[in-house]
Amino acid sequence: MRMMLPLIAAILMANASFATALPPLREVKEIDDGLFAVAVADQIRKECPSISARMFRALSYINALENRARDLGYSEEEIKAYVESKAEKARMRARGEAYLKANGVSYAAPETFCALGKSEIAKATRIGQLLRAK
Structure with missing residues (x-):
């Protein structure tokens, strides 16, 4: 019986670590939605000559998102992998295009x-807070 206690403790600890595994960053709404707002604001400022970015605010916000991800337990490597992932960039681009289209935006106009x-x-949406009318 004494031999079983360490084995049981090890199994319980292993199960606990699996239970606390973090979801992919794309599933963390506050992070994913934050990066979405930055992406849409960036596209708007690139396409509209009468709107510019609030660069300091945007950089501060991105920094805050990175800090929040770290606070949630994500490593630098996990954050970097999420931000640099081609698949995630494509997903975010598609999400942004759908948002723009749903809001009457056309690249032709x-x-x-x-x-x-x-x-x-x-x-004063999150997107709007990252922009400034010239």
């Missing part, structure tokens, strides 16, 4: 980017 940007700024 740059003024639609400006209209969305001004709307986001007026509503």
Whole structure:
């Protein structure tokens, strides 16, 4: 029986570590949605000549997202892998394109980017907080 106690303790500890495994960063809503806002704001400022980025605010926000991911237990390697992943970039791009389209934006009409940007700024959304009308 004494031989069984260490084995049982080891099994319980192994199960506990599996139970506390972190989900992929793409499934952490606050991180994924934060990066989504940065991506959409960046696209708006690139396409609309009358809107610019609040660069200091954007960089501070990205830094805060990275710190939050670390606070949640993600390693630098996990964060870097998520941010640099081609698959994640493609997923985020598709999500952004769908958002733009749902909000009446067309690449053929740059003024639609400006209209969305001004709307986001007026509503003080996360996207709008990263932008500034010139």
